[in-house]
Amino acid sequence: MHYWRKSALAVAMLALPAAAQAQQAIDAEYTAKIKEHLQDPRITTELVDHLPASATVPTPLKFHGRIVGTPGELTYAKDIHRYFEALAKASPRAKYWTIGKTEEGRDMVVLAIADSATIANLDKYKGDIAALTDPRKTTEAEAKRLIGTTKPMYWLTSGIHSPETGGPEMLQELAYRLIVQESPYIQAIRNNIITFITPVIEVDGREKHVDTYYYNKTLPAGAARLPLMYWGKYVAHDNNRDGMGQFLSLTKNVNDFYLAWKPQVMHDLHESVTYLYSSTGTGPYNDAIDPITVTEWWTFAQEDVREMTKRGVPGVWTYGFYDGWTPNYMFFVAHTKNAIGRFYEVQSYGPDNYEVRPPATTTSREWFRPNPPLSYIKWGPRNNTNIQQSAVLISLKHFADNKANYLENYWIKNKRAMEKGKTGAGPYAWVIPAAQRRKADAADAVNELRKQGLEIHVAAAAYKAGNVSVQPGDWVVRGDQPFRTLADMYFSIQNYTPQNPRPYDDTGWTFQFMRNVAVLPVMEQSILTVAMNPVIDKVRAAGGIDGTGAVLLVDHTTDNNLMKFRTAFATTKMHAAEASFEAAGRTFRAGAFIIPAGDRAKIEASLKELGITAQAVATVPTVKMHELDLPRIGYAHAWQRTQDEGWVRAALDTYGVPYNYFGDIELRKGNLRAKYDVIIYPHVGGSAQSHIAGIIKNGDTPLPYKKSPKTPNLGANDSAEDIRGGLGIEGLTELYKFVQAGGTLIVEGSTSTIFPAYNLTNGVTIESPSQLFARGTILRGVVADRKSPIAYGFDAQLPVYFNQDPVMNVGGSAGVFAGVGSGSGAAAMMQNTTPNANPLRLSTWSWNMSDSTGTPMPVAAGRPAAAGGAPAGRGGTGGAGAFGGAASIDGTRPRVIMQFPANAADMLLSGTLAGGEALQNRAQLIDAPLGKGHVVMFAIRPFWRWQTQGTYFLGFNAILNWNDLDAGR
Ligand SMILES: [Zn+2]
Incomplete structure (x- = not known):
């Protein structure tokens, strides 16, 4: 019945354009193959069940020898790019160019599609949109004229997550269709908007994934499969968490293209859910996003759900999946510029056919899922192609039909942002003092913000208002600029109450906290009249x-x-x-x-x-x-997961620190002390035992990761004949011997738990407090031992990034807090539709408070000392003896360099926290002496996602002072 209704509707819908369609021949061979590869007749629409023929423009079948959605086949990015280039050569309706290079030297590209007159005049439209972006230069009358006459831009991107393969495949067929098809539906899109397509964002990872897929196909049944190791040079899935840091080449290229063209929509295609999710999220939404944008997310998503449901396609839904809070995703490059960022999550392309049997939590009928996925369906790459191509076409058509509306919204958002800092609520500016203590990093921050599109001025005169005094040479971020949204988003302090839906990612990101630089908001309008000049080139601190x-x-x-x-x-x-x-x-x-x-x-x-x-x-x-003698550094990565460690490499590479890079299995070969003075073994994820096991060794067939004729794109960062087996007990023993013999081992996050888990570090225990909730948040760090070389240069306190674990304790009071709950865990279970009405109590942070004298943070009188015995506020005075009661200076005792505050109420600076009692006096950074050497263990994450520049030097100090860590004991 379901199917019958859809067919009737499709016939009715096709009745009008039938004449137009009849004039254009159908590519019969291609169309037959669409039907042949489709695994279920319900996953199609009249928009994609055929392909028009063209005498001049090659179809994907003609170009690649197979249609999009052919089971068992994947296309390399370089071939997708060649196809896009061929489309542009064959048609005046498309233009192709490269937008930058990846770290491994591959091209990133874009294809623009519109009617031929528009393509011939792209720069005119670029100018129109630039005018609508800047209400300081454009009159209301001119804006009205442009809203009525110009064309908005819609940028489709995909392939940022390399194992999510369908988007880049589908976009080839979509591009062909948009260029060739003469139906009124497609003409409405082509004639009214400019569509940009970047089929593969993570080009390096795509090539590796395609290599890996075809390599695994050659293995006998039952043999272990090669996992996709590296994607880009630095990180894997986290490439979509670089929206703020913008370290990766792919993010920089996307940002540069965005700033050049300023498309009103950025739409990123992903795969992970059943069958198609159109983004809106659960909220809480990011505070800095204009409310108009929030309604635009919902308008687009509901259009997708309604139009797909109308056509009888099940399983298209919205709400859920993510929150809309953290600005670290790629498409937030659009949100910081008052445009619309969206994404789809689609049932996986495969590319092999398979069956989907989702649980009831996915198939139940809900308000956000009125036509839910089925309890069973046969799926395959053509299903994936059909469902996402149909939805994208519906979005493009909706955008084209409502182009003036979206252009007007865009204009209003830019105007409102500017007015907020001119006559509105403010701030009217933010001042970045040039002479602040960390002046070089402050200059870096200015350069980074400028690259992301924020205009920055340099003060030419002194000024004082409220608590902020400006000196000539200080940098001023004016509030009366349209892209101030970026400043609002980055400089704000986050308050994510735990009663909210579970956060999808980090909850706190305050730019100036993570970088430990002063950025001072100015609430006096008069700042806008101070003499200042625009910064037009890279700035540097006085030196x-x-x-x-x-x-x-x-x-x-x-x-x-x-x-x-x-x-x-x-x-x-x-x-x-x-x-x-x-x-x-x-x-x-x-x-x-x-x-x-x-x-x-x-x-x-x-x-x-x-x-x-x-x-x-x-x-x-x-x-x-x-x-300060420079050590010989060995840098170990785990083969079972290469997702996170690249952020540490990013910092070492940028600041010129040389190292030898190798896989965990190499550690088993031993003789480490002869080769290295320092070994860095960054976070992997998982338990200490999982680090020892690595990729499980099943059978005798090795699992190589290397360049070969069959896998020309593998082996880029590192290679091995067999990546299985992990650190092993042998590797752990060798690491222990390395430290005993005078080496310094630096570990963070999950790798900090290895030595304590095997009782190799005296007195350090790992706790698992069930009531603690500290998801990607910025907490107060208290330097407990300011004489340690690891703390050199730091103030008595600094903001630190912490993400739930590990919770490290020194001195054996483990379990004391096991039963302590904050009460908010229970509250999270309650029905609560207005969670943001109950903000958390944030602890204040000011740059003057963290002075060089070691003044501890203010602690309310009468607060009980924590159970660990350290009096509240002791942080600044130094002395590891505070921990666990033993006050003696003992050369074998672990030295707590940094710790959490003694009182949970003093911890949270930005983000979220519940059950902070479990962190009271717990260690953030430990220097554990062992034999002649040291293990430096970070519970905080000093090198997180190119955002925590303020804590990099904790790691750098450990490296520079590797053989003098006992100084100041
Ligand atoms: Zn994804």
Whole structure:
């Protein structure tokens, strides 16, 4: 019955355009194959059940020798790109160009499609949209004219997640159809809007995935399958969490293209759910997004659900899946510019045919899923092609039919954003002081914000309003610019109450906290009248050499460029002061670099370039010091998961830290101390035991990861004849021997749990508090041992990124908090339709509070000391002896360098937290001595997603002081 109704409807709908369709011949061979490969007749529409013929434009069948949706076949990105290029060569309705390179040197591309007159005049439309973007330059009358005459732009992207293969395949057929088909439906799209298509965002990963798929097809049944190891050079699935950091080439290329054209919609195609999810999310939605955008998400999604349901296609739904809170996804590049970001999640392409038997939680009829997926269906790549191509066409048609409406919304959003900072609620500006302590990183932050589209000025006069005083040279982010939305989004403080739906990703991201730089909001309108000039080029902090004398002193500011400076002069002797000292009328902190001699001219040029200031003095100060000798670094990755460790490599590569990169199985070969001084083994995910096991060894057939004639794209970062077996007990033993013999092992996140799990580090325990909820959040870090070289340069406190675990305890009070609940766990179970009405209590953070004297955070009088015995507020005074009661200085005791505050109420700076009592006085960073060496264990994540620049130097300090970590004990 279901099917019958759809057919009747389809016939009715085709009645009108039949004449137009009749004039255009159908490609009979292609159309027959669509029917042949479709696994279920319900997963189609009149939009995609045929393909028009063309005498001049090649179909995918003609070009590749197979139709889109052919089972058992995948197309390399380079061939998809060749096809797109051929389309543009064959038709004046398309234009093709490259938009940048990947880290591995492959092209990223775009194909623009519209009627031929529009394609010939693309720059005119680019100018029209730029005018609608900027109400400072465009009058209301001109805007009205443009809204009525110009064409909006819709950018389709896919292939960011390499195992999600259908989007890039489907987009080939869609491109052909949009160029060739003469039906009124397609003409309405082609003549009214400009469609951009970037079929593959993660080009490096696509090629590896296609290699891996075809390689696995050659293996005998039952043999272990090769997993997709690396995608891009740095990360895997996290490539879609780079929207804020924008470290990866793919994100930079997308951002640059976006800023050049400013499309009103960015629509990213993914695969993961049954059968098609059109994004809206559960909320809470990101506060900085204009309410108009929120309604536009819903309008698009409901159009998809209704039109697909009308055509009898089951399983198209919205709501759920994600929240709409965190701005780290690719399509937020559009949201920060007042445009619309959307995505689909589609039932997997395969590419082999398969069956889908979803659970009742997926097939029940709900308000957001009025026509739910079926309890059983035969699925295949053609089903995937049909369902997402139909939905995309419905979206494009809706956009074309309502183009003036969407252009007007876009204009209004840009205007409202600008007015917010001109006459509205503010802030009217944000000031980034140029002379702040971490001035080089502040300059970096300015450059990063500019690259992402924020206009920045430099103050030409002094100004004071409220608590903010501006000096000439300070950077000013004016609030009266349309893209201030980006500033609102990045600089705001997040308050994600745990009563909300479970967050999809991080809950806190406050830019200035993560980077530990001062960004000061100004609530006085008069800031807009201060003399200032636009920043038009890359900025750098003031740097160079002050004074005269042979000896150079560089204070330790924790500016990350200090690491670049140290590695750039690897053969120049540099020392670290072990205590603060006075010289040339200035105070230098413990950790300050002391350089007795060196190539002065070269050093000065480098300091200027890096924005670092050195003080020249006549003689070496008398302070106690040790040499900052650069270690030989081994960098171990796990073969079972290469998703996260790349963020650590990103920091090392950027700041010039050399290392040898190898898989966990190499550690088993031993002799590590002879080869390395430091071994870095970043977070993998999973339990300590899973690190030991790795990819399970089943049978004798090795699982190679390498370049070969069959797999030309594999083996890019690392290769191995057999990637199975993990660290193994042998590898763990060798790591233990390495540390015993004087090596320094640096671990973070899950790898921090390995030594404690096997009782190899004295007195460190890992806890699993059931009531704790701390999802990707920014908490207060208290430096408990400021004499440790790992803390050199840092203030008494700093914001840190923490994500639920590990919870590390030193001193054996494990289990004390096991029964402590905050009450919010129970609250989360209650029916609550207005969760944001109950905000969390955030702890305040100010840049003046975290001063160099070690003043602890304010703690309310009368608060009980935590059970661990450390009095509240002890953080700044130093002394590992606070932990576990034993006050003696014992060379084998783990040293707690950083910890969570003593009181849960002081922890949360931005994001979410419930059950924080479980973190009271727990360690954030431990230096555990072991034999002659050290294990440096991070519970926080110092190198998270190119966002936590403020904590990079905790890791860099551990590297630079690797053989002097006992200093200050
Ligand atoms: Zn995805």
